[in-house]
Amino acid sequence: MISATPFAKLGLALCLAALCGQALAGRLVIWMVGDDKTPQVMQPAVEAFRASHPDVHVEVRDVPWADAMTKYSAALASRRGPDLVTGSTSYAIALGAKGALVDLAQAAPDLAAELQRQANPGALRAIRRADGRLYGAPFDMHVQLQYYRSDLLREAPADWEGFIAAARQQRFAQQWGNTSWLGFYPYLRQAGGTVYDANCAHAVIDGPEAVRxxxxxxxxYRELRAPTDGWPDADGGLESGAYGLMQSGTWLLSRMDMVHKGLVGKWAAAPLPAGPTGKRTAVLGGTVLAITRFSPNRALALDFMRTVYRPEVTRRMAEAALAYGGMWLPSGRQDQIAGLPLPHREALLTQLADAEGPPPCPAWIRQDYIVTRAVQRVVLAGADPQAELSRAAAVMNRALEAQR
Structure with a gap:
């Protein structure tokens, strides 16, 4: 065996370093929150990206929601892990505030401008900070809708009082966010209220609009005796006739006829009833797509994101979800939803035009439980709305002051 000279060893080391760098640059790792079917949604984007980057290997892994924040925090702390991640809007705000995610407004102004033109406005407001920083791109969304028995009601209730009157006759159940801040949030926005001021510096959850x-x-719950458990079988109740009205998420549009055969031809969807402001604002949930700050492949990751938001790619992603019985509504390319084969699509598009995500404030992920506690004290224990919201605002503001 011939021993290597110092110069040969140096050359070999440099060569290995170069090869290692090429290997790193030729691989993208994406973590997606969801179940084991979730990566199928990303497959059309992977294929389109590989067409222009044939030497790049793209690995997409699913991360269960229950484990996501723990896994993401550990990866970001060690500065080792994925190049791109999906997560809730609150994740983007919280992790972005810690410097863990790339600011797209600075790193990719072209992509940020495209999102400004094409993304759902409510989804974009939910992740854009007051200073303009954008630690992710709207990826997918769900919004609340009003579902009703069209054989029992001629049309959906149009406003708050009309809803109370109809629900007295037909019974009502809320599914998504029942008795929590999320269930209350649409009514807060419909009344003209909000959680924080525009700078996220002060909680204003105790204003007269919020009390109303x-x-x-x-x-x-008091008058209509709506069920108070966290996730009532509202869609099953709609089929059995136990409920004539319900509120839930848009995922039911693609599965209602498939899961509830007895409802075929007997149900419809509509935007939420309008509040005192005349607005029908619904809560907008969903995920964002973000790039980790420690990624050694930032340029490739940005190219991948640009691929995701090409209209034909986005459309194929939405179709891929429908093919396996899921629902993926592209919040970054809302224009592609109009072409999807969905029932009651006009109701969906109308509601998406009046929808808001959670407050885009770093403190919210640590304070949402305070609002839920106030809501449940009023709904479940009959407490006074003003007293409970004032107590919640005081707790929130003390915490905000302590962080300054």
């Missing part, structure tokens, strides 16, 4: 909204929300 919570007083109304409590009526749904």
């Amino acid at each position: 909204a919570l007083s109304y929300y409590a009526r749904l």
Whole structure:
């Protein structure tokens, strides 16, 4: 065996370093929150990206929601892990504030401008900070809708009082966010209220608009005797006739006829009833797509994101979800939803035009439980709305002050 000279060893080391760098640059790792079917949604984007980057290997892994924040925090702390991640809007705000994610407004102004033109406005507002930083791109979304028995009701209730009157006759159940801040949030926005001021510096959840909204929300349970468990079988109840009205997420549009055969031809969807402001604002949930700050492949990751938001790619991603019985509504390319084969699509598009995500404030992920606690004290224990919201605002503001 011939021993290598110092110069040969140096050359070999440099060569290995170069090869290692090429290997790193030729691989992208994406973590997606969801179940084991979730990566199928990304496959059309992977194929389109590989067409222009044939030497790059793209690995997409699913991460269960229950483990996501723990796994993401560990990866970001060690600065080792994925190049791109998906996560809730709150993840983007919280992790971005810690410097863990790439600011797209600075790193990719072309992509940020495209999102400004094509993304759902509510989804974009939910992740854009007051200073303009954008630690991710809207990826997918769900929004609340009003579902009703079209054989029992001629049309959906149009406003708050009309809803109370109809629900007295037909019974009502709320599914998504029942008795929590999320269930209350649409009514807060419909009444003209909000959680924080525009700078996320002060909690204003105890304003008169919020009190009016919570007083109304409590009526749904006190007067209508709506179920208070976290996830009632509202869609099953719609089929059996136990409920004539329900509120839930848009995922039911693609599965209602498939899961509830007895409802075929007997149900419809509509935007939420309008509040005192005349707005029908619904809560907008969903995920964002972000690039980790420690990624050694930032340029490739940005190219991948640009691929995701090409209209034909986005459309194929939405179709891929429908093919396996899922629902993926592209929040970054809302224009592609109009072409999807969905029932009651006009109701969906109308509601998406009046929808808001959670507050885009770093503190919210640590304070949402305070609002839920206030809501549940009023709804479940009959407490006074003003007193509970004032107590919640005081706790939130003390925490905000302590962080300054």
